[in-house]
């Protein structure tokens with residue numbers, strides 16, 4: 001048995017490239033219990049996601065969770081599934097195509113962009129195979145998670161390193177850890193909220209909902225909680241919101257452990273009971289819409305709020321293919337590709353760079 005994966009054919013003179021590997025969580029191949037089972041098994045077997053001792057967890061996962069959850073989750077996925085597939089995958093593929101186009105206007109040297117998932121398809125292996133087939137000898141890993149969490153960002157990096165363990169001719173690797181306070185990301189969020197308000201008017205409160213993680217991750221040193229709060233504060237500052245005009249909550253609790261608080265569900269219940277006239281909910285930690293935003297926030301969240309007496313409920317879509325977001329992705333990638341690519345320094349980019357430097361100085365000037 002070979003220890004290492006076969007290498008693509010290389011001829012002297014073939015042009016070497018830089019690869020940008022967009023990394024995301026992954027999603028089932030279909031909204032069915034059969035497709036959910038292997039996806040959930042892979043996802044929930046990751047020790048980055050569930051840290052319970054393996055023997056005990058093997059029993060809980062195989063005898064309880066995988067017996068019940070695939071069917072329940074499949075019903076939820078079926079409600080949000082698009083003609084082209086899972087929203088998470090459809091948006092991530094479009095983001096990859098757009099980023100390729102935007103970077104193509106800025107980078108003079110050869111490069112490639114591919115998408116890889118931590119769980120399910122397209123696998124990290126297939127993405128790295130595609131980059132290697134295009135002769136990428138340097139790879140920038142760009143996780144589509146603005147806030148670093150061990151359960152998302154680090155698990156994506158683990159997936160990359162697992163492939164590299166089986167790779168004879170390894171590319172050089174750089175990775176983007178977090179961009180939760182990047183001015184271009186904050187500006188993209190702010191412009192999407194402003195656009196929603198331009199059309200629909202302003203709510204009584206803006207609720208910023210982030211995916212939760214177990215509280216023990218925070219107390220063990222995961223910076224995710226602080227990075228979510230910083231994103232929330234910078235977004236509120238960009239929108240000139242006072243403290244009573246917004247709040248931050250954490251969604252998607254899984255299992256019995258305590259997770260980051262306040263929980264979104266109880267927050268929505270309280271806002272409903274307080275007869276809040278209108279709330280808008282945004283999920284700044286999700287670069288694209290997915291099950292957690294379209295079903296849990298846009299549908300379930302609305303039901304919780306309104307069945308407790310709340311008024312109007314608006315879900316503000318994720319950044320998806322917003323132009324400002326693709327510009328932000330381009331800026332973040334270019335900042336991290338310095339020295340690896342030659343850049344077309346056109347007037348537009350210099351102007352954008354100046355704007356970016358000004359915004360960054362403002363963001364860094366704000367308290368950490």
Ligand SMILES: C=CC1=C(C)c2cc3[nH]c(cc4nc(cc5[nH]c(cc1n2)c(C)c5CCC(=O)O)C(CCC(=O)O)=C4C)c(C)c3C=C
Pocket residue numbers: 025026027028048049050069073086088145149151152211212213214252254285286289290291292
């Ligand atoms: C934004 C980053 C994410 C973090 C951090 C995260 C942590 C985390 N998630 C689970 C359990 C589940 N998450 C599920 C779906 C899901 N999670 C994220 C993102 C983060 N998760 C996304 C984008 C999605 C949606 C995927 C899609 O296909 O649309 C699911 C599966 C769905 C379900 O059956 O409910 C589970 C399970 C844990 C335990 C955790 C941290 C420890």
Ligand SMILES: [Fe+2]
Pocket residue numbers: 211252
């Ligand atoms: Fe999750």
Ligand SMILES: [Fe+2]
Pocket residue numbers: 225226227229
């Ligand atoms: Fe914190």
